[in-house]
Amino acid sequence: MIARGEPFRWPITVYYEDTDAAGVVYYANYLRYLERARTEWLGALGFSHERLLAEHRAVFVVHRVEIDFRAPARLGDRLSTGVVLAERGRAKLVVDQTIERGTTNIASARVTLAAIDPAAWRPLRIPATLVARLSSPTEIVA
Amino acid sequence: MIARGEPFRWPITVYYEDTDAAGVVYYANYLRYLERARTEWLGALGFSHERLLAEHRAVFVVHRVEIDFRAPARLGDRLSTGVVLAERGRAKLVVDQTIERGTTNIASARVTLAAIDPAAWRPLRIPATLVARLSSPTEIVA
Amino acid sequence: MIARGEPFRWPITVYYEDTDAAGVVYYANYLRYLERARTEWLGALGFSHERLLAEHRAVFVVHRVEIDFRAPARLGDRLSTGVVLAERGRAKLVVDQTIERGTTNIASARVTLAAIDPAAWRPLRIPATLVARLSSPTEIVA
Amino acid sequence: MIARGEPFRWPITVYYEDTDAAGVVYYANYLRYLERARTEWLGALGFSHERLLAEHRAVFVVHRVEIDFRAPARLGDRLSTGVVLAERGRAKLVVDQTIERGTTNIASARVTLAAIDPAAWRPLRIPATLVARLSSPTEIVA
Numbered sequence: 001m002i003a004r005g006e007p008f009r010w011p012i013t014v015y016y017e018d019t020d021a022a023g024v025v026y027y028a029n030y031l032r033y034l035e036r037a038r039t040e041w042l043g044a045l046g047f048s049h050e051r052l053l054a055e056h057r058a059v060f061v062v063h064r065v066e067i068d069f070r071a072p073a074r075l076g077d078r079l080s081t082g083v084v085l086a087e088r089g090r091a092k093l094v095v096d097q098t099i100e101r102g103t104t105n106i107a108s109a110r111v112t113l114a115a116i117d118p119a120a121w122r123p124l125r126i127p128a129t130l131v132a133r134l135s136s137p138t139e140i141v142a
Numbered sequence: 143m144i145a146r147g148e149p150f151r152w153p154i155t156v157y158y159e160d161t162d163a164a165g166v167v168y169y170a171n172y173l174r175y176l177e178r179a180r181t182e183w184l185g186a187l188g189f190s191h192e193r194l195l196a197e198h199r200a201v202f203v204v205h206r207v208e209i210d211f212r213a214p215a216r217l218g219d220r221l222s223t224g225v226v227l228a229e230r231g232r233a234k235l236v237v238d239q240t241i242e243r244g245t246t247n248i249a250s251a252r253v254t255l256a257a258i259d260p261a262a263w264r265p266l267r268i269p270a271t272l273v274a275r276l277s278s279p280t281e282i283v284a
Numbered sequence: 285m286i287a288r289g290e291p292f293r294w295p296i297t298v299y300y301e302d303t304d305a306a307g308v309v310y311y312a313n314y315l316r317y318l319e320r321a322r323t324e325w326l327g328a329l330g331f332s333h334e335r336l337l338a339e340h341r342a343v344f345v346v347h348r349v350e351i352d353f354r355a356p357a358r359l360g361d362r363l364s365t366g367v368v369l370a371e372r373g374r375a376k377l378v379v380d381q382t383i384e385r386g387t388t389n390i391a392s393a394r395v396t397l398a399a400i401d402p403a404a405w406r407p408l409r410i411p412a413t414l415v416a417r418l419s420s421p422t423e424i425v426a
Numbered sequence: 427m428i429a430r431g432e433p434f435r436w437p438i439t440v441y442y443e444d445t446d447a448a449g450v451v452y453y454a455n456y457l458r459y460l461e462r463a464r465t466e467w468l469g470a471l472g473f474s475h476e477r478l479l480a481e482h483r484a485v486f487v488v489h490r491v492e493i494d495f496r497a498p499a500r501l502g503d504r505l506s507t508g509v510v511l512a513e514r515g516r517a518k519l520v521v522d523q524t525i526e527r528g529t530t531n532i533a534s535a536r537v538t539l540a541a542i543d544p545a546a547w548r549p550l551r552i553p554a555t556l557v558a559r560l561s562s563p564t565e566i567v568a
């Protein structure tokens with residue numbers, strides 16, 4: 001159980017696949033890390049992407065990303081990715097995410113997600129059962 | 143129009159996304175290059191993945207890859223990927239592919255593809271119209 | 285030759301590698317498209333990453349990305365990526381980039397790049413010869 | 427501690443980034459999974475890529491991959507990747523790797539690795555301290 005407002009955290013290891021010829025993690029790959037952490041955060045809330053699709057015909061898509069890259073991560077680094085809910089609308093969620101190596105901030109991002117019906121690619125209300133879980137973040141068990 | 147047996151060729155440029163911290167193209171990314179070339183080869187034969195799916199409920203999946211990595215490709219390299227049909231069965235194709243930088247062989251691969259019905263994930267006969275095109279490779283217009 | 289302020293454009297084809305199980309291009313992969321276009325834009329200005337590193341000990345790294353995803357791109361789509369210089373500082377460049385499929389805006393991004401010395405990972409003045417080229421964008425030959 | 431010949435195992439979760447528009451893991455991405463498992467196997471033997479480079483000026487590169495794709499993995503799957511040493515030469519290692527979902531074999535691969543000096547990109551004897559560890563696989567602590 002984690003305290004209200006405290007971010008959900010997910011560990012990430014940097015492998016060769018993540019790095020580029022500049023010797024650091026390729027910038028787009030940080031977005032893969034962010035998405036892994038959001039997937040595990042949803043999972044900790046009891047919602048897998050598969051369940052959202054099967055039971056609610058819903059998929060979360062990313063509408064907007066603002067990300068600041070503050071320090072490079074390198075091969076073999078053990079990172080930690082944080083997720084905290086910043087805002088909840090009827091069809092969208094805004095989450096604040098960070099990537100750290102120990103106490104060093106590697107990147108900080110604000111990500112806007114929208115629930116959609118993937119068949120019509122139209123906005124959808126976030127399923128009530130997920131909203132209920134999002135409203136009581138203290139219940140998140142990491 | 144290309145001569146019978148002469149490989150279809152597709153150009154590839156190496157970007158940062160393709161490289162890793164060892165300063166060379168990451169090994170799995172050569173398989174992405176091979177697949178781009180196969181997609182364009184099918185396209186040159188008149189078959190897109192979208193058309194195969196919409197008209198024939200068929201998807202090609204890779205069953206086996208044998209690949210030898212002979213020399214490293216690096217950031218900014220302009221490569222050429224070759225595709226030549228080696229074997230054709232009722233439900234499978236075997237293609238020989240190479241990746242070159244000028245006259246240097248970067249990698250050589252033999253790739254076995256199978257046509258499947260993606261809903262059932264079961265083998266499927268290769269559509270007759272595609273077989274017809276594969277039987278007359280001289281008609282390939284690159 | 286392109287008119288002043290008109291964006292440099294680079295074509296992108298969507299392959300299987302770019303898509304995900306939601307049937308659309310995976311969000312992080314748009315950043316790969318943006319980087320390919322920036323690399324080719326620098327190339328059109330006469331500067332490869334290899335030349336920047338060899339002659340100027342300089343690497344461009346991304347400091348910040350703001351990106352809005354407006355419509356999904358799908359397998360087989362032929363996209364166009366635009367790059368236009370928005371701002372130039374002593375050590376940084378801000379570029380505005382878009383991704384289109386025909387007249388449909390797929391994504392729009394503002395990307396902040398910084399020139400650094402990769403050995404020290406410290407900011408560096410943008411090489412004067414590149415600044416000279418950036419000041420006369422009408423000379424860009426796409 | 428694991429029994430002689432018993433494979434080292436590493437868990438993998440399938441995220442959106444790994445899948446493609448056919449709804450399954452993109453074939454090249456299995457090679458990323460294989461490499462993560464090899465990295466962690468080397469780590470369990472006490473050797474990181476960073477240590478190999480810093481202390482021995484050595485990098486392992488992949489010379490050859492033979493891989494059979496037996497069943498598709500899908501979004502959310504929890505997989506297990508195995509690594510077992512099949513052969514050891516002066517400058518090369520051959521490892522047998524599998525990917526499983528429960529008792530289902532997803533893929534099986536034989537991977538040939540060579541130790542090289544990354545500056546000269548020339549073969550190198552595998553460091554004696556690593557050979558010593560490889561000779562006593564029962565000492566692997568997973």
